[in-house]
Amino acid sequence: MAEKDVIIIGGGLAGTATAFYLAQDGVSVTLIERGGLGGEASGANAGSLHAQIPADPFRHLGEAWARQFQPALTLYVESLRMWGSLEAELGTDLEIKFGGGLMVATSESEMAELARKAEIERAAGLEIQLLTREETRRRAPYLSDRAIGGAFCPQEGKANPLLVAPAYARAATRLGAEILSAQGNATITREATHYTVTANNQTHRARRIVIAGGTGTPALLEMLGLQLAIQAFPIQVSVTEPATPFIPHLVYCAGEKLTMKQTRIGSVLIGGGWNARIDPRGRPVVDSDSLASNLALACAVVPGVASLTLLRTWAAFVNGTADWLPILGPLPGSPGAFINYVPWLGFSGGPAAARALADMVQGRTPSVAADFAAFAPK
Numbered sequence: 001m002a003e004k005d006v007i008i009i010g011g012g013l014a015g016t017a018t019a020f021y022l023a024q025d026g027v028s029v030t031l032i033e034r035g036g037l038g039g040e041a042s043g044a045n046a047g048s049l050h051a052q053i054p055a056d057p058f059r060h061l062g063e064a065w066a067r068q069f070q071p072a073l074t075l076y077v078e079s080l081r082m083w084g085s086l087e088a089e090l091g092t093d094l095e096i097k098f099g100g101g102l103m104v105a106t107s108e109s110e111m112a113e114l115a116r117k118a119e120i121e122r123a124a125g126l127e128i129q130l131l132t133r134e135e136t137r138r139r140a141p142y143l144s145d146r147a148i149g150g151a152f153c154p155q156e157g158k159a160n161p162l163l164v165a166p167a168y169a170r171a172a173t174r175l176g177a178e179i180l181s182a183q184g185n186a187t188i189t190r191e192a193t194h195y196t197v198t199a200n201n202q203t204h205r206a207r208r209i210v211i212a213g214g215t216g217t218p219a220l221l222e223m224l225g226l227q228l229a230i231q232a233f234p235i236q237v238s239v240t241e242p243a244t245p246f247i248p249h250l251v252y253c254a255g256e257k258l259t260m261k262q263t264r265i266g267s268v269l270i271g272g273g274w275n276a277r278i279d280p281r282g283r284p285v286v287d288s289d290s291l292a293s294n295l296a297l298a299c300a301v302v303p304g305v306a307s308l309t310l311l312r313t314w315a316a317f318v319n320g321t322a323d324w325l326p327i328l329g330p331l332p333g334s335p336g337a338f339i340n341y342v343p344w345l346g347f348s349g350g351p352a353a354a355r356a357l358a359d360m361v362q363g364r365t366p367s368v369a370a371d372f373a374a375f376a377p378k
């Protein structure tokens with residue numbers, strides 16, 4: 001049983017990116033994934049690189065919540081900056097494009113909300129342009145007349161989620177990390193000075209472990225006698241046949257659940273967090289009522305999608321927290337154990353969170369500028 005400096009459990013974006021940044025710093029790493037790399041949320045997501053404050057919690061939790069969310073906003077801004085050089089760093093095409101994100105308002109009250117949100121966003125370093133109806137029409141002629149204005153953020157964009165976790169894992173492997181997939185569920189045992197992780201009839205040992213299990217995190221924490229307020233919700237995304245490029249932006253709505261973007265090959269991804277169902281075996285499956293509502297909304301906001309054929313809809317569990325804040329850092333009462341858990345927008349925030357966590361594991365102040373005290377596991 002060869003001992004490594006760090007064992008990471010979970011081969012989504014959080015785990016593979018942490019493995020890469022640790023390996024880049026010369027730390028020896030074994031990553032253990034129960035299934036395929038990026039096989040859960042990290043590969044099933046909609047590929048939006050977001051940073052604007054999500055409209056739904058802003059409306060329901062209020063401005064006081066948005067101010068508490070500000071450290072996360074800073075993390076997302078840092079992360080989008082890192083996405084900008086990620087292809088060069090990992091040496092591969094990830095289909096990243098920063099066409100800007102347009103949050104569309106369909107009423108004056110939504111426009112007023114966007115303006116209040118923009119103040120908090122700008123304070124965190126986001127560039128937000130509030131657009132009138134005419135400016136919105138000029139910038140986004142593909143929108144219907146329902147759009148009466150919007151908030152445009154040029155830093156936002158998209159990437160292909162199918163490519164990212166495997167690319168991080170390949171780059172980490174090149175730097176010497178051991179990446180083990182298809183291992184089945186790992187279990188953790190705490191010893192006096194070490195952690196023992198068992199999976200696929202093999203035992204791995206290290207003084208430090210990183211839990212990056214996404215929605216599988218609660219079961220892993222339980223093995224350390226810990227419980228954190230972690231949530232999981234089944235949601236779904238759809239993809240159309242390829243079309244001539246006509247949506248250059250990441251589009252979302254201030255008042256309703258909708259995100260849309262066009263992939264490099266021209267397919268339109270339609271999502272927004274619509275509920276899927278859970279089947280009797282506990283797996284997420286597509287809900288047809290949600291699908292009908294999601295598509296009707298997409299056609300109402302971007303009429304050009306109405307003539308496209310839908311190719312596929314899929315469902316997956318998204319990881320959440322009630323306050324939308326990440327949980328990042330050393331786990332209480334478990335010396336040497338760390339967690340990397342970015343809820344809701346974990347694709348967007350993944351690079352910065354992993355870079356910061358890799359620093360914390362090495363006992364360093366994070367090189368990413370954000371208030372990490374706000375994310376400390378409690």
Ligand SMILES: Cc1cc2nc3c(=O)[nH]c(=O)nc-3n(C[C@H](O)[C@H](O)[C@H](O)COP(=O)(O)OP(=O)(O)OC[C@H]3O[C@@H](n4cnc5c(N)ncnc54)[C@H](O)[C@@H]3O)c2cc1C
Pocket residue numbers: 009010011012013014015032033034035036037038039040041042043044045046047048049050184185186187212213214215216217220235236237271315316317318319340341342343344345346347348349
């Ligand atoms: C449908 C959908 C759309 C989304 N859209 C977006 C978006 O557009 N933009 C955005 O920023 N975010 C989006 N998200 C959220 C984002 O995908 C997640 O927040 C992010 O991928 C979480 O990454 P992760 O690595 O923490 O978790 P995961 O990707 O879930 O990875 C965790 C890994 O840990 C493994 N694991 C768990 N337990 C064990 C164990 N005991 N042993 C071994 N392995 C284990 C799992 O198999 C899994 O591969 C979306 C999510 C979903 C589901």
